[in-house]
Amino acid sequence: MTESNTDTTTDLAPHHSFFSRLYTGTGAFEVVGRRRLFYIITAVIMLISLLSIAVRGFTLGIDFEGGSKISFPAAENVTTEQVETVYSDTLGMEPVSVQTVGSGSSATIQIRSEELNLAQVNQLSDALYNEFQPKDSEGNPSRNEISTSDVSSTWGSQVTKKALIALAVFLVLVSIYITIRYERDMALAALAALIFDLVVTAGLYSLVGLEVTPATVIGLLTILGFSLYDSVVVFDKVEENTRGVLHLNKRTYGEQANLALNQTLMRSINTTVIGILPVIGLMVVAVWLLGVGTLKDLALVQLVGMIVGAYSSIFFATLLLVSIKERWGPVAAHTKKVLSRREQGRSGVARPAAAGSGAAPAARSARTATATVERPDREPRTGAPRPGSRPTGKRQKKRH
Template sequence: MSKMSIARLGKELYTGEKSFDFVGRRMVWYAASAVVLVAVILGVSIQGINLGIDFTGGTRYTVTVAQADQKLADDLRTAVGETAVEAADGATVRTAGGSSIVIETKAIPNGSEADSDLLGAITETADVARDDVSRTGIGPSWGERVASKAGLALGIFLVGVVLFIWIYFREWKMSVAAVVALLHDVVITVGVYAIVGFEVTPATVTGFLTILGYSLYDTVVVFDKVKENTRNLAGKKQTYASAANLAINQTLVRSINTSIIGLLPVVAILYVSTVQLGTSALKDISLVLFVGMAVGTYSSIFIATPLLVHLKSREKDVLDAEKRAAARMKEADKYAAVPVFDEGMAASDEEPDELREAGSDDLHEAGVSRGTSSNSSAMGRGRNTPAQQREVSDSGAAGRPQPKRQSRSKRK
């Protein structure tokens, strides 16, 4: 699609010339989200979440080498996996800077046989001395503190969101709709992490908090337009649902463009960290950003605003606006059967049945005059030109010649 086409589409969506019915089809969006939520919940319950050693506890080996590259990291991953150490199954191996490689496993007792076997495989593969490998034990208490702090930060964030939207928009139902959209994004993102099997690390938690802010930002922009369109609803010829749907269409192009621009660098980071670097903290945070930003855009368009309209559908002013709109539609249908005469139509001396049945007041309001006769030279729409009785002649009352009635083209 060319730049001019996008600009034209944006203008037509903003003015209402074109419109996508997001609000009217909200049950379709609810059903789609419900299916996705059920799928991700089943994925979490069956496969579980792959928590990193920062949350579960484990052992971290840091190998200092002359040049840390991905090939050496892959060789170490293979060597560690081939040992008989059960705790080393599924070990995480990643580069850290240009001269270090980090190997993370489940908890291995210091000085045990498993510890010695693993150190032997590492030193042999990396061709380094035993002193070049440092060992660090990570207890589960550290992960518990990280999880508790993340939960506290999430709780403070949600409370702040509710209060901010309530104060700014003076509408608690907007707060409810925004929080539901946020929870929708979090659950889907967690489910994707569980299904894909990526490890949850502190970087993942940082990504979660980031996507909450992004999703909220897009939702607030749409809600601000909803507030603008529904201000003084009693004096407008729109229902609350149509005004809210117009707000989504007016911000649609902006939301899509912002999301694409935001997702492009995240996709690049995800590709590099997954394909070229293998396991790394960049992979953890880039996946959560990608999924969260995409789902956040979806929820701000298809969930938050339609849910807001649903919550407000029983309010008195909203119901009054719908009654006024229904009355206007009924009044418009009153004259739907009145024919409109056009140039070139044959004039008839007989009144159509529709005109005979309609009252004189109704016809006058519709712009149709009830004539007794018409001629074939009738001009204008919806009128019958009376036949000319006689030619206009001079009148002596004015004391001067009077002009004759002629067409403009024949006047001199």
């Protein structure tokens, strides 16, 4: 009968779906408690990125390496393979890259090559005009539709230098703000997450072989703001949940931080998804409609950076904050105290009764163990009287 009632009660208990618990923040997903696993994952990602940067390097754009760029309107049947054949047959060498930008009537063939002299440019332009007959806006073949430009590598290096200066200033200002608004440990965790975002985003560009342009460097700066925003949102909830935690004996700092992660997890996911959608729209407009390479490079680095930033704010920044806190200081002492009390409570439940003891001592032991489980914040009662307590009547009678 009891089992039937228990089964009925279990069946009637409300079952919340995964997404419901995720949205309400009641999922109790253990993130901080498994931080060693996430540290390993983060370290592997970081190591792969650094190795790729050191071994493969980057595919630098023409703005960094310098060279010549030739472009002309693409006819319907023109392919990049045909353009590469004309280039190699005319100049006797291979181009660096040939790509089609845009689609339909606005499609353009762009050739990137080593720096060409004037004679080579004229020779290549004549060959491209004779082979593909590029047309102007009125539909007439025109040699003027073939444009050439020389790019110096100095401009790209200047952009990179200014970007690095801006990055250093940004990191200093962020550190000062978070230290004043929150505390030093949060500033260290946020800076570590920002460095992780930069290295992993750059490592992905190196690993996949994506071209690095000045727009990519500028895009790296834009993703730092998003990553910092997501981390600050979680830190704000951590600060709220851990306020006064040192005066309590039921939960540790790490457990309260894990609760904050659960409460802000859906917010982080929503922010990332909402931020990614416009970036994807920008990539669609840049690549298929307008054919603007700068917009494509800017949108691509933002897309990668937002995904990496969402990961670091949830699975790295807060976990690192907890590890720093539990390494030394009052939070470390409080965590040891709470865990020690819990261990005492568990040992009180599991301790067997002594051999030859009567029913009354066994009952007292059971009551003591139950009280210890129900109130883990209190010390377990023992046979010794509390300090300052007065003797009972039975003890007084024995004295007389």
